[in-house]
Amino acid sequence: xxxxxxxxxxxxxxxCIFCARPAEGPSRFRANLILCATEQAFVIMNKYPYQNGHxxxxxxxxxxxxxxxxAATFAATAELLRQATAATRAALHPDGFNIGMxxxxxxxxxxxxxxxxxIVPRWHGDHNFMPVLAETRSIGEHLEATYDKLLPxxxxxxxxxx
Numbered sequence: 001x002x003x004x005x006x007x008x009x010x011x012x013x014x015x016c017i018f019c020a021r022p023a024e025g026p027s028r029f030r031a032n033l034i035l036c037a038t039e040q041a042f043v044i045m046n047k048y049p050y051q052n053g054h055x056x057x058x059x060x061x062x063x064x065x066x067x068x069x070x071a072a073t074f075a076a077t078a079e080l081l082r083q084a085t086a087a088t089r090a091a092l093h094p095d096g097f098n099i100g101m102x103x104x105x106x107x108x109x110x111x112x113x114x115x116x117x118x119i120v121p122r123w124h125g126d127h128n129f130m131p132v133l134a135e136t137r138s139i140g141e142h143l144e145a146t147y148d149k150l151l152p153x154x155x156x157x158x159x160x161x162x
Contacts, residue, residue, distance in 0.1 A: 018044075018058050018114040029161035033143065035084075035150055036158035040076035043084045043154065045147060051120050052141050053092045053150065057081045058116040065103060066115050080157065081117050087153035092146075094121035 021032040022042050029037070033045035035055070046054040059077040061069055069077070085097060098120040102108040154160065 016062055016111070016114050018111060018116065019060075019062050022060065026159055026162040030147070033147060034161070035147070035154040036080075036160050038076060038080060038158040040073045041080045042158070043080060045143060045150075046118070047143070049120075049143070050118075051122065051126060052146055053088055053094070053119075053121040055084055055088060055119040055150075056116045057084050057119065058114065062114050064113050064115055066101065069115075077117070081119070083157050084154070085119055087157065088119060088121055088150065091150045091153040092121050095124050096122045098122060 021028075021044065022034060022037050024032060026037075029035075033047060035043045035045065037043075039060070041057060041059045044056050044058065046056055057077060057080050059066075059069055059073050061073050063069055066074060066077075081099070085099065088094070088097075099117065101115060101117050102110075103112070103115065105112045151160065
C-alpha cells in the first residue's frame with residue numbers, strides 16, 4: 001500500500017526525458033542509450049530494465065495516449081516498433097518477447113505523460129519469478145555491453161549516435 005500511495009504523491013518531472021534526451025542530439029545518443037531516431041520516433045534502452053535488451057519505442061510527439069497521435073506519427077512509430085523487434089531478435093536471439101504499452105499511472109506507466117511501447121526480450125528460464133518472489137531484478141549484462149550488441153542492428157533504421 002505504501003508503494004501505491006507513493007505513486008499518487010510523486011510529482012511529474014518538470015522536463016519530459018522522452019522529449020529532452022533526443023533533443024540533445026546524436027552526439028549524446030550513446031550517453032542517453034538511444035539506438036536510433038527518425039523524424040517521428042526513436043528507440044532508447046530502458047535505463048531500469050526488466051530484462052536485458054528492454055527497449056522503448058517512443059513517438060517524438062509529447063502525448064500521453066496513442067489515440068492523440070496523428071495517423072502518420074502513429075504509423076511511423078508502429079513501423080519502428082516492428083523494425084526494432086526484428087533488430088533485437090537478430091542481435092540477442094531471444095525465445096520470445098513481451099511487447100506493449102502502459103497507458104496511465106494506474107496501468108503501470110512510470111512516465112504517463114508521453115506514451116511509449118516496451119519491447120522486452122524473453123528467454124526460456126529467465127528470471128520471470130524473481131520480481132514476484134524476491135522483489136529482485138537480475139540483469140545479466142551491463143547496459144553499455146547490450147547497447148554495443150544492439151547498435152549495429154539498428155544502423156539502418158534511422159539516425160544513430162555520432
